[in-house]
Amino acid sequence: MVSSPRHEHDDHFQTEADRLIAPGHDFGSVTDTISKIVLQRRTPRGWWIGFAISFGLLQLLLYAIAHLLFVGVGVWGITIPIGWGFDIINFVWWIGIGHAGTLISAILLLLRQEWRTSINRFAEAMTLFAVACAAFYPIFHTGRPWVAAYWLLPYPNTMGLWPNFRSPLIWDVFAVTTYATVSALFWFVGLIPDLATLRDRARSKAWRIVYGVAAMGWRGSAKHWHNYETAYLLLAGLATPLVVSVHTVVSFDFATGIVPGWHATIFPPYFVAGAIYAGFAMVLTLSIPLRKFYGLEDFITLKHLENMAKVMLATGLIVAYGYMCEAFFSWYSGNPYETFMIWNRMTGPYAASYWALILCNVVAPNLLWSKRLRTSVPFLFFISFVVSIGMWLERFVIIVTSLHRDFLPSSWGLYAGTQFDWAAFVGTIGLFLTLMFLFVRFLPAISIFEMRTLVPGAEMPQEEHR
Amino acid sequence: MSPPLYGLLAEFHSPQEVVEAAERVHAAGYRKVDGFSPFPIEELSEALELHKSHLPKLVLGGGLAGLVGGFGLQYWASVIEYPMNIGGRPFLSWPAFIVPAYETTILFAAGAAVLGMLALNGLPEPYHPVFNVPGFALASRDKFFILIEATDPKFDRAETARFLKGAGASDVSEVEH
Numbered sequence: 001m002v003s004s005p006r007h008e009h010d011d012h013f014q015t016e017a018d019r020l021i022a023p024g025h026d027f028g029s030v031t032d033t034i035s036k037i038v039l040q041r042r043t044p045r046g047w048w049i050g051f052a053i054s055f056g057l058l059q060l061l062l063y064a065i066a067h068l069l070f071v072g073v074g075v076w077g078i079t080i081p082i083g084w085g086f087d088i089i090n091f092v093w094w095i096g097i098g099h100a101g102t103l104i105s106a107i108l109l110l111l112r113q114e115w116r117t118s119i120n121r122f123a124e125a126m127t128l129f130a131v132a133c134a135a136f137y138p139i140f141h142t143g144r145p146w147v148a149a150y151w152l153l154p155y156p157n158t159m160g161l162w163p164n165f166r167s168p169l170i171w172d173v174f175a176v177t178t179y180a181t182v183s184a185l186f187w188f189v190g191l192i193p194d195l196a197t198l199r200d201r202a203r204s205k206a207w208r209i210v211y212g213v214a215a216m217g218w219r220g221s222a223k224h225w226h227n228y229e230t231a232y233l234l235l236a237g238l239a240t241p242l243v244v245s246v247h248t249v250v251s252f253d254f255a256t257g258i259v260p261g262w263h264a265t266i267f268p269p270y271f272v273a274g275a276i277y278a279g280f281a282m283v284l285t286l287s288i289p290l291r292k293f294y295g296l297e298d299f300i301t302l303k304h305l306e307n308m309a310k311v312m313l314a315t316g317l318i319v320a321y322g323y324m325c326e327a328f329f330s331w332y333s334g335n336p337y338e339t340f341m342i343w344n345r346m347t348g349p350y351a352a353s354y355w356a357l358i359l360c361n362v363v364a365p366n367l368l369w370s371k372r373l374r375t376s377v378p379f380l381f382f383i384s385f386v387v388s389i390g391m392w393l394e395r396f397v398i399i400v401t402s403l404h405r406d407f408l409p410s411s412w413g414l415y416a417g418t419q420f421d422w423a424a425f426v427g428t429i430g431l432f433l434t435l436m437f438l439f440v441r442f443l444p445a446i447s448i449f450e451m452r453t454l455v456p457g458a459e460m461p462q463e464e465h466r
Numbered sequence: 467m468s469p470p471l472y473g474l475l476a477e478f479h480s481p482q483e484v485v486e487a488a489e490r491v492h493a494a495g496y497r498k499v500d501g502f503s504p505f506p507i508e509e510l511s512e513a514l515e516l517h518k519s520h521l522p523k524l525v526l527g528g529g530l531a532g533l534v535g536g537f538g539l540q541y542w543a544s545v546i547e548y549p550m551n552i553g554g555r556p557f558l559s560w561p562a563f564i565v566p567a568y569e570t571t572i573l574f575a576a577g578a579a580v581l582g583m584l585a586l587n588g589l590p591e592p593y594h595p596v597f598n599v600p601g602f603a604l605a606s607r608d609k610f611f612i613l614i615e616a617t618d619p620k621f622d623r624a625e626t627a628r629f630l631k632g633a634g635a636s637d638v639s640e641v642e643h
Binding site: 026027031160162163164165166171174175178181185186189193196197199216217218219221222223224225226227228230231235238239245249449450452458 | 519555586606
């Protein structure tokens with residue numbers, strides 16, 4: 001943001017790898033390059049192909065939901081003792097992905113990291129859509145979501161029932177709904193000045209009206225910006241505790257239980273780090289094709305990609321520390337159930353998942369120590385998938401291996417997702433991508449007004465005004 | 467008869483020019499003045515001497531309302547309306563109530579920040595005379611503007627226009643109602 005103290009605009013001293021914005025841009029060219037993507041009349045063929053595939057997968061989700069509601073949750077692979085299967089694995093996976101968006105938009109804003117500017121808008125969109133995908137799972141896991149409302153949400157119902165606020169599952173409802181609402185508000189507030197830009201530049205009257213209504217009469221007045229900047233900073237301050245609290249509360253779902261493999265104090269910090277790790281991987285997965293196909297290399301530079309890789313490396317190491325602690329606690333506790341749990345994880349029926357997880361989340365991120373790999377776009381695209389798979393496996397290992405060996409061997413069991421589990425998972429990826437494609441087509445994927453502040457000439461000469 | 471005049475709109479090409487002009491406009495005694503820019507310029511608000519935003523107070527109020535409301539709801543539901551004995555814990559098991567109360571605090575504060583910002587800015591505002599100036603569309607691209615309203619006591623159609631030209635405006639347009 002412009003209110004931050006000043007970055008150096010000494011283009012001469014910046015190498016290509018350090019640049020946040022390519023040279024030669026001015027206020028007008030930044031505006032035109034970004035708004036062109038939305039305002040162009042012809043939708044690119046590649047967009048249609050990508051949208052068609054995503055929309056097809058979305059239909060798979062609708063089919064999976066229809067079948068689930070018609071038959072019941074028995075179509076999923078969940079059983080006793082594994083009552084939480086793909087639904088909770090995918091819930092935690094999606095909600096974790098969202099965290100990078102909030103970290104970029106809130107924490108990096110407060111820390112005055114200007115490289116966040118070109119990636120915050122679509123990272124926030126990613127957060128919203130990931131939370132939408134996440135919300136699907138626990139709601140449908142209740143079996144009959146249309147009657148779940150009265151024990152999830154506190155409202156005066158005809159039965160006079162109220163939720164049990166001592167349950168971490170209710171905390172989760174509060175944490176996730178607050179997170180979704182605040183993320184949506186933050187995203188929308190950031191969009192208002194850009195919607196005004198689109199209103200002023202749209203060619204057809206219909207779009208002028210649509211963007212005009214959404215911009216609510218924004219006219220960039222000094223009085224507007226004055227309150228706007230205050231609101232934006234305060235929202236960033238309010239969203240910052242959410243980055244830490246949402247996945248902490250999600251980890252309470254596990255950590256407050258007495259199940260070996262869940263009952264660990266390391267869970268909140270290690271979940272939060274894992275969420276940011278997975279989230280940055282998804283931001284890379286999305287931003288690499290976005291910058292390529294829409295020619296946004298001037299704005300999403302190698303510097304951005306490298307910074308994201310560094311965040312992934314740092315959070316990946318925290319996650320590795322978390323795995324180490326889990327293993328150490330289990331051994332050091334001397335508790336036979338705990339010791340058995342970790343030994344069973346490493347050598348039991350799901351050992352392959354555990355070691356694949358170690359490969360993806362402990363070994364692979366260490367490749368990012370190399371600057372050459374960190375600045376290689378194809379490698380970053382590849383490793384972003386490795387991390388996403390690794391983080392999915394992490395939740396699979398935590399949930400399934402902890403549950404499948406109950407305290408009594410008579411209650412042991414095995415778990416595997418059915419075709420409807422997979423259909424729902426692939427379907428939510430379809431929902432996510434469909435929303436992403438619509439977002440890129442109809443809204444500016446990069447914050448235009450914040451990019452203007454990075455252009456040389458946006459700065460006031462300091463000596464004159466202080 | 468020509469439509470009544472809302473004010474005069476002066477166009478500038480750079481943030482430095484508009485801030486400098488705003489300082490001169492303010493120094494000349496004009497008070498019903500507003501500046502327009504495609505991105506926030508702190509110095510412009512300072513030059514126009516806008517008073518401090520009241521938004522932080524609204525946000526604090528929203529946060530406190532969320533805290534009291536969230537905790538109060540849990541207290542009322544768990545102690546008064548629907549007391550449940552869960553593992554022999556007290557009805558007022560306040561440590562467990564911290565998490566939802568924390569979330570409602572943030573939720574209400576964030577709501578107050580957004581609604582408060584819109585209210586203080588008078589948005590949504592479907593019509594504003596300044597949009598009658600065709601060149602004003604560039605205020606959301608790369609041009610900077612200063613508006614002096616006709617209701618300003620110092621306002622004079624010809625004199626103010628000359629003054630704005632002298633302050634470095636590349637163009638001065640009349641804003642119709």
